[in-house]
Amino acid sequence: MDQQGQQGLDSPWRSAWRSRGGPAWLIAALLIGFYVDLYWFDHLEPVARALGLRSKWFLYGALYSLGMVGGAVFYLRRHGNSRYHRVRIATNVGVQVLLAWTLPFVMPLLGGTEFYPSYFWPLKYDLLLPDTLWQLPLYLSIYGLVGSLLLSPLLAFFLGKRWYCSWICGCGGLANTFGDPWRHLTSKSTASWRFEKAAIHTVLVAVVFMTAVVVLKGLVGHDHPTFAAFADGTKQVYGFLVGSVLAGVVGTGLYPLLGPRTWCRNFCPMAAILGLVQKLGRFHIRVKPDMCISCGNCSAVCEMGIDVRAYAQSNQSFTRAACVGCGMCAHVCPRGVLRLENRVTVLGDKARQGLVTLDL
Amino acid sequence: MTPPLHFVIVGNGVAGMEAAVALRAREPQAKITVVSEESDHFFSRTALMYVLAGQLRHQDTEPLERDAYARLSLERVRARAVGLDSAGRRLRLSGGQELPYDRLLLACGSRPRPAPWPGAELAGVGHFVTLQDLAWLEAELHGGPSRGGPPPRPDAHLERSAPDSPYQPRPVAARRRGHLARQAVVVGGGLIGIEVVEVMLAAGLRPHFVIREDWFWPMAIDAAEGAWITQRLAGHGVRVHLGRGVAAMEGQDGLVTGLRTDDGALLPADVVVVAIGVVPNTGWLAGAGLDLDPSGGVRVGPDLSTSAPGVFAAGDCAAVPGADGRPRVEQLWYTARDQGRIAARAMLGDPVRYERGLPYNSAKLMDIEYTTVGEVWTGPAPDAAAWEWTLVEEGRVRSSTRICGRGDQVVGFNLLGRRWDHSVLARFIEERRDLSWVVQRLPQAAFDTELVPPLRVPADRLAAARALARPPQG
Incomplete structure (x- = not known):
């Protein structure tokens, strides 16, 4: 069945674990504890070895994939009537299990390199650093460079940042599966929007600065040991603050309290770049004129904190840098007012025939 | 310099607030x-x-941020309007207060049509129209508001209300009975009825759905479409009773225990929701000297002015002149919004006319999306020149596409199961296109979610469309 729209009502505000009740705080505490242990202790190493895994990171990857598969089953039981969500979630889970876990695990066993082809700079912030590029086989270095600097922005221009954030990315994938029960918790306040703009662009500047400094160190560090030490320190601080604290502890640990896209919305530098490209690109959410009843389902369900209703009720088709194109606003709209599209022309509503969508 | 005018608006629903926002945009002082x-x-x-x-x-569910009243300098009064002295330009509020006005907008909306059957006063019987109804039904089904909380100051009006107000809290049967509603009956085959049924399903109940007509919502849905909806309801566990009226609500010790239908059957119930329509909320205007139509709607001219000077009406409470000149009440979200905007301009003295244009609407009937545009009928064709063309899909997507026409022109669409851009369909009608032209260009109006297989018109239906596009000469 490919019936459109939400099938059956959801009741998040009737469940304590989905509406910041005691169980939600407990789940958050467990998640935060898990991430703290993962990043800064080694209790998981022996467990990983006992399971035949090379390191705790593969154990983490296995748990991560399991969380996504489990979350996907629940998500698709609820929203799998929509073909968009079926294809999207299946792709995302497939990428995680095959490209982000199986491939990196198997490749070294076959004499290859441990490599994560579904992650690009600046999300994978060390991908473009000289140490990484020199160590990788040439074809993977080229893949990393082209994928990060050319392919990923280009795809974002044509398809919107959703091609990555809601179809490929592991962070987005976990948010849209395991984290989906909490999507309505993302704040829609003006204050949260101001914070988002400041925070995400700060991280973007930070990652560019860090990368530049480390690359420069690779060029001249030999002659300037003080600068080399500064570059190493910069990378370490970035790795600690952004890579571990914000992406892991805050990003995932606070799912049950702040919604599943805290990292993606406020801190992910890749989302920042793709968002800027998206603003210039072809993706938009089209609003059917004069049909919105201002019910608020679209805004409530937006995991990126966009007040979708504000656009829908004023008949304004729009593109927001934050939008990851999960499609849930359009899915839950009881009047079918919203539609995700990749337009070819900018002539607006008259250009109906010129619209190109993801239709297979 | 003349002192700034005082605009008073009765009702902060969509018509009233649209007017308030429009007034403030023009009149900062x-x-x-x-x-x-x-x-x-x-x-x-x-x-x-x-x-x-x-x-x-x-x-x-609040379309404006909570600081809107402060930001727009709107004065808020939580009280019931109980009378109007149109000669003295004063609005009387419950509690004795009087509010003088220069321009008054009546945007007081609808109230539920009362149940005309014995037992309607029992605890456990109610409607689902107002915030107070919501609080009552939340208590019956769930024991209280969700963890999202009740609206702010839910009882701020109680001191300044009236016994006949639709905004009075209702007695909760669940509290006295000692358990939440386990069995439920919904009366009335319309949109509110099916919405309540859907909520009850989500709450784990299997409600009885009593519909007087032969199928759900015959005002908008034809028999074949209705059969699909009945089938869908039944598939979800709803006990649908078609063609059955209500005899009485039965109760014990003031609590409802069941609903007796007019064929004598007793449907046991802890809660009965009566959703048999709404009527203009204008009882308080009796004796105000306004021209009311038989349904209670305040008759207005094309500029939404009433028969009293300085008094306007918009939204569910207004009887606006239709295309045929006869007054009628339009109980729709978008017409109320448009009327609110027009009324604001009229109150400022602009020469404006409210014209609805081609009617359209959409809804969600359980999990079936519904769009209608233009003139459609749900029974036999209304005249000799009228025809209809139907395409039913039962593959990966289930849908029903019904196009109504007259002569060689398409006049309306009734569409279930897919998403459509009504504005494109309205253009087809306004351009007086024939059926063959329209059927071939349906993809232009498609608003399906990405990846949904597009509607395909099989050759035989296309041939039928061609035949209808060229009616026999003579």
Whole structure:
């Protein structure tokens, strides 16, 4: 069945674990504890070895994939009537299990390199650093460079940042599966929007600065040991603050309290770049004129904190840098007012025939 | 210099608030007072079902941010309007207060049509129209508001209400009975009825759905379409009773215990929701000297002015002149919004006319999306020149596409199961296109979600469309 729209009502505000009740705080505490242990202790190493895994990171990857598969089953039981969500979630889970876990695990066993082809700079912030590029086989270095600097922005221009954030990315994938029960918790306040703009662009500047400094160190560090030490320190601080604290502890640990896209919305530098490209690109959410009843389902369900209703009720088709194109606003709209599209022309509503969508 | 005008608006629903926002945009200095008995904030009434289900918090249903009253310098009065002295330009509020006005907008909406059967006063029997109805039904089904919380100051009006107000809290049967509703009956085959049924399903109940007509919502849905909806309801566990009226609500010790249908059957019930329509909320205007139509709607001219000077009406409470000149009440979200905007301009003295244009609407009937545009009929063709063309899909997508026409022109669409851009379909009608032209260009109006297989018109239906596009000459 490919019936459109939400099938059956959801009741998040009737469940304590989905509406910041005691169980939600407990789940958050467990998640935060898990991430703290993962990043800064080694209790998981022996467990990983006992399971035949090379390191705790593969154990983490296995748990991560399991969380996504489990979350996907629940998500698709609820929203799998929509073909968009079926294809999207299946792709995302497939990428995680095959490209982000199986491939990196198997490749070294076959004499290859441990490599994560579904992650690009600046999300994978060390991908473009000289140490990484020199160590990788040439074809993977080229893949990393082209994928990060050319392919990923280009795809974002044509398809919107959703091609990555809601179809490929592991962070987005976990948010849209395991984290989906909490999507309505993302704040829609003006204050949260101001914070988002400041925070995400700060991280973007930070990652560019860090990368530049480390690359420069690779060029001249030999002659300037003080600068080399500064570059190493910069990378370490970035790795600690952004890579571990914000992406892991805050990003995932606070799912049950702040919604599943805290990292993606406020801190992910890749989302920042793709968002800027998206603003210039072809993706938009089209609003059917004069049909919105201002019910608020679209805004409530937006995991990126966009007040979708504000656009829908004023008949304004729009593109927001934050939008990851999960499609849930359009899915839950009881009047079918919203539609995700990749337009070819900018002539607006008259250009109906010129619209190109993801239709297979 | 003349002192700034005082605009008073009765009702902070979509018509009233649209007018308030439009007035403020034009008149930064004017005094604008919004009187509402029901609520502190403008909310989307059509979203009440989502609050009841726990899908939304009350705050999520508010289209404007909560600081809107302060930002727009709107004075808020939580009280019931009980009378109008149109000669003295004074609005009387419950509690004796009087509010003088220069221009008055009546945007007081609808109230539920009361149940005309014995037992309607029993605890456990109610409607689902107002915030107070929502609180009652939340208590019956769930024991209280969701974790999203109740609306702010839910009882701020109680001191200044009246016994006949639709915004009075209702007695909760569940509290006296000692358990939440386990068995439920919904009366009335319309949109509110099916919404309540859907919420009850989400709450784990298997409600009885009593519909007087032969199928659900025959005003908008034809027999074949209705059969699909009945089948869908039954598939979800709803006990649908078609063609059955209500004899009485039965009860014990003041609590409802069941509903007896007019064929003598007793449907056991802990809660009965009566959703048999709404009527203009204008009982308080009796004796005010306004021209009311038999349904209770305030008759207005094309500029939404009433028969009293300086008094205008918009939204569910207004009887606006239709295309045929006869007054009629339009109980729709978008017409109320448009009327609110027009009324604001009329109150400022602009020469404006409210013209509805081609009618359209959409809804969601359980999980079936519904769009209608233009003139459609749900029974036999209304005249000799009228015809209809139907395409039913039963593959990966289930849908029903019904196009009504007259002569060689398409006049209306009734569409279930897919999403459509009504504005494109309306253009087809306005351009007086024939059926063959329209059927071939349906993809232009498609608004399906990405990846949904597009509607395909099989050759035989296309041939039928061609035949209807060229009616026999003579």
